[in-house]
Amino acid sequence: MSRYTGFLILILAVLAGSAGCLSTTFQEVTYGGDGLEIYVENADEPFESAVLQVTIMKVEALTQSEVFRKAQYVNLDSGRNVYTFPVDLEPGSYKLFLLVLTGNERRASVIRELEVTP
Numbered sequence: 001m002s003r004y005t006g007f008l009i010l011i012l013a014v015l016a017g018s019a020g021c022l023s024t025t026f027q028e029v030t031y032g033g034d035g036l037e038i039y040v041e042n043a044d045e046p047f048e049s050a051v052l053q054v055t056i057m058k059v060e061a062l063t064q065s066e067v068f069r070k071a072q073y074v075n076l077d078s079g080r081n082v083y084t085f086p087v088d089l090e091p092g093s094y095k096l097f098l099l100v101l102t103g104n105e106r107r108a109s110v111i112r113e114l115e116v117t118p
Contacts, residue, residue: 007117024040027041035082037083039081044078044107048076051074051101052073052074053098053099054068054070054098056096058090058093061099064095076102
């Protein structure tokens, strides 16, 4: 039984570390005429003044360069939430770094790829 104790502790640590990220998740992210639309699902209680941070990196060959970064306060309601960030992107490949914070807790984070076509 003792040979599984270390493995069990590792599994519990991983589950405890990811527990805060399970109640809030990023859904679809789309880009259109109004800018970037970000859909966030919150399975927890509503939270006023959560922080939604968006960083957009343009990917060209083997380099990435930051083209947009913004953090803003949002009301995170229970259920599906939609937030729009006005941004003008040229055609190309991008990486999106998305983060939701409530107080000092990271509720969700994800990296997504985005292809903008002419």
